[in-house]
Amino acid sequence: MGRTPAAPAAITQSSPQEYVLSGAWTAQGIGAVTPQLDALTTPAGQELVVDGARIEALDTAGAWVLQKFLHRLEDDAKGVRLRALRPEFGRLLEAIRQQMADQERTLAVPAIASTTPLERLGRHFEAPLQQGFALLSFVGECALALGGCIAQPTRLRWRPILYNIRSAGFDALPIVGMLSFLLGVVVAYQGAGQLRQYGANIFVADLVGLSILREFAPLITAIIVAGRSGSAYAAQIGTMSVTEEIDAMRTLGIAPLDLLVLPKLLALLIVLPLLTVFADALGVFGGMIMARTQLGVGFGDFLDRFVKAISVTAYLLGVGKAPVFAAIIAVVGCFQGFRTRGGADSVGRQTTRAVVQSIFLVIVADALFSVAFSALDL
Amino acid sequence: MPGPTPSNEAVIEISKLSTSFGDHLVHSGIDLEVYRGEIFALIGGSGSGKSTLLREMILLHRPDAGSIRILGVDLQTLGHGDADDETLALRRRWGVMFQHGGLFGSLTVRENIGLPLREHTGLDDALIDEIAASKLATAGLEPQVGVQYPSELSGGMMKRASLARALALDPELVFLDEPTAGLDPESAGEVDQLVRRLRDLFGLTIVMITHDLDLLWQLADRVAVLADGKVQGIGSMPELAQMDNPAIRKFFDGPRGRAAQEQGRLPHDAHSGREIGKSSWKTK
Numbered sequence: 234m235g236r237t238p239a240a241p242a243a244i245t246q247s248s249p250q251e252y253v254l255s256g257a258w259t260a261q262g263i264g265a266v267t268p269q270l271d272a273l274t275t276p277a278g279q280e281l282v283v284d285g286a287r288i289e290a291l292d293t294a295g296a297w298v299l300q301k302f303l304h305r306l307e308d309d310a311k312g313v314r315l316r317a318l319r320p321e322f323g324r325l326l327e328a329i330r331q332q333m334a335d336q337e338r339t340l341a342v343p344a345i346a347s348t349t350p351l352e353r354l355g356r357h358f359e360a361p362l363q364q365g366f367a368l369l370s371f372v373g374e375c376a377l378a379l380g381g382c383i384a385q386p387t388r389l390r391w392r393p394i395l396y397n398i399r400s401a402g403f404d405a406l407p408i409v410g411m412l413s414f415l416l417g418v419v420v421a422y423q424g425a426g427q428l429r430q431y432g433a434n435i436f437v438a439d440l441v442g443l444s445i446l447r448e449f450a451p452l453i454t455a456i457i458v459a460g461r462s463g464s465a466y467a468a469q470i471g472t473m474s475v476t477e478e479i480d481a482m483r484t485l486g487i488a489p490l491d492l493l494v495l496p497k498l499l500a501l502l503i504v505l506p507l508l509t510v511f512a513d514a515l516g517v518f519g520g521m522i523m524a525r526t527q528l529g530v531g532f533g534d535f536l537d538r539f540v541k542a543i544s545v546t547a548y549l550l551g552v553g554k555a556p557v558f559a560a561i562i563a564v565v566g567c568f569q570g571f572r573t574r575g576g577a578d579s580v581g582r583q584t585t586r587a588v589v590q591s592i593f594l595v596i597v598a599d600a601l602f603s604v605a606f607s608a609l610d611l
Numbered sequence: 612m613p614g615p616t617p618s619n620e621a622v623i624e625i626s627k628l629s630t631s632f633g634d635h636l637v638h639s640g641i642d643l644e645v646y647r648g649e650i651f652a653l654i655g656g657s658g659s660g661k662s663t664l665l666r667e668m669i670l671l672h673r674p675d676a677g678s679i680r681i682l683g684v685d686l687q688t689l690g691h692g693d694a695d696d697e698t699l700a701l702r703r704r705w706g707v708m709f710q711h712g713g714l715f716g717s718l719t720v721r722e723n724i725g726l727p728l729r730e731h732t733g734l735d736d737a738l739i740d741e742i743a744a745s746k747l748a749t750a751g752l753e754p755q756v757g758v759q760y761p762s763e764l765s766g767g768m769m770k771r772a773s774l775a776r777a778l779a780l781d782p783e784l785v786f787l788d789e790p791t792a793g794l795d796p797e798s799a800g801e802v803d804q805l806v807r808r809l810r811d812l813f814g815l816t817i818v819m820i821t822h823d824l825d826l827l828w829q830l831a832d833r834v835a836v837l838a839d840g841k842v843q844g845i846g847s848m849p850e851l852a853q854m855d856n857p858a859i860r861k862f863f864d865g866p867r868g869r870a871a872q873e874q875g876r877l878p879h880d881a882h883s884g885r886e887i888g889k890s891s892w893k894t895k
Binding site: 259260261263264265267292293294297298321324325328329332333335336574575576577578579 | 716717728731732733734735738741742744745746748749754760761762778780781812813814
């Protein structure tokens with residue numbers, strides 16, 4: 234470092250009326266001396282002398298502590314004299330003294346107004362309500378923009394739509410395929426034990442077919458896409474709004490909804506059903522493999538039974554849910570992105586919200602579909 | 612225990628520095644020295660490598676060749692990690708104010724200022740808050756600003772808060788990146804006074820990058836002009852104004868340059884006659 238490190242700040246009492254200060258009164262050095270200063274009891278009503286000759290270094294933090302100490306002595310004692318302080322330290326101490334006086338005059342920073350539990354409870358419920366209304370109005374805006382685009386197809390931007398189809402759809406094929414394949418394997422494996430007991434091995438085709446086509450494939454695809462693309466939408470739009478790109482877009486006369494939201498929405502509406510079909514195929518394939526190894530049901534037998542047992546309705550119901558899920562994921566992702574305020578922190582928070590809320594809403598929607606389908610006897 | 616240091620002590624010594632990004636040569640042999648207690652400005656057109664030079668001085672970028680000594684430490688000898696002890700010790704001795712503030716969005720202004728103290732000293736929280744409030748006042752901000760978040764601040768307040776954080780550990784050396792860029796003339800003038808007051812009060816050495824011609828005339832003791840990877844000229848503004856190098860002339864010719872020059876020569880610049888580097892009294 235090129236300089237000798239000074240000893241830490243210290244205070245000693247050489248006589249009842251005299252304190253000797255020494256060492257480095259700096260942010261690094263005063264750690265140990267502050268509690269000592271606070272604990273010091275001073276004789277009241279006497280003339281005190283503080284010797285500063287051996288102070289080796291002084292910075293703002295040290296000066297602040299020293300000034301506070303002197304202040305306290307002055308309150309108790311008749312008079313305090315600071316002796317032999319280096320003139321340059323004296324200047325800093327004086328500046329700090331003035332600052333302290335100013336601060337006392339302007340009073341302490343007003344504490345954030347404390348809230349009652351009732352108020353907090355109210356705010357706690359108000360926030361989600363407000364967010365719900367904002368989401369509704371966002372859905373409305375998107376619907377209007379979509380309507381406008383349909384009325385006037387030239388407004389549609391094909392390039393971002395195609396780009397989103399690739400990034401949200403084509404690039405997701407491996408992960409979606411892999412997971413639904415594994416899901417098919419698991420479903421067949423879990424069912425195998427039970428079916429074997431009753432010698433109903435062939436019904437594995439019913440089990441795998443119905444569960445994958447109606448429920449698992451649309452749901453797992455939607456969840457993966459929410460995690461992959463919904464989060465990306467929120468983060469992209471959130472960062473753009475932090476860096477004022479959204480505002481810039483508005484001032485240039487480009488509707489952010491047209492450029493940022495509709496392409497994503499349309500792309501997902503196209504892509505999610507296709508991904509679901511892909512997931513259907515691989516899920517059933519996984520089930521077939523498991524059926525052959527565990528239950529001895531060959532591919533031919535499986536497919537024979539599959540065609541008889543599974544109606545086209547089951548397949549269409551599953552694929553039919555996908556556009557609804559797609560709309561939920563795209564709208565929630567973009568909505569949370571637009572709600573980003575402030576900085577990097579907020580981008581992270583909104584992205585998390587986008588994923589959590591879209592998965593939550595997807596599952597709620599799936600449950601509602603189940604209720605509706607059973608009411609309709611589908 | 613050294614006494615007040617002589618004013619010709621070099622705080623920063625750069626010699627034969629060269630840097631390139633791929634094929635693009637940014638610096639080819641830069642030599643310059645900054646003395647204790649002076650306000651030193653780096654100027655140059657866009658892409659002249661002044662930001663890179665600043666980043667190299669504050670250990671955010673390694674040069675390809677040449678040496679940089681700051682506060683007596685050769686930066687080449689330091690370990691590469693951010694957690695290296697010597698690197699940390701050196702970094703505590705300087706403060707940096709970034710062009711866009713670099714304040715942490717998740718912390719209030721007061722927490723931002725107190726962060727270095729919390730990280731690097733054993734002081735208790737109440738004291739840190741008091742010291743942070745004092746730094747806030749030093750930087751000329753109202754106490755209420757302390758509880759606000761950086762996203763709620765105006766540009767000028769952001770710069771001041773960033774400066775307050777740079778000063779948190781009472782550094783000997785402060786780097787300012789475009790201290791007045793994006794500020795209205797009044798705020799810019801206040802920053803100008805603030806920097807001068809800090810230098811006089813704490814004996815700081817200040818290195819700044821700026822395009823602000825007024826700031827250069829009013830504040831800078833010495834100025835280095837960077838162009839084509841080299842230092843084209845170095846000296847006080849009146850000295851530079853005498854030079855014929857076209858890279859330097861750019862800053863003096865043209866209406867803006869001439870206006871700032873007129874301004875700078877008006878009587879109110881009584882400070883420009885002061886001796887360079889009033890000796891530092893803050894010694895450890």
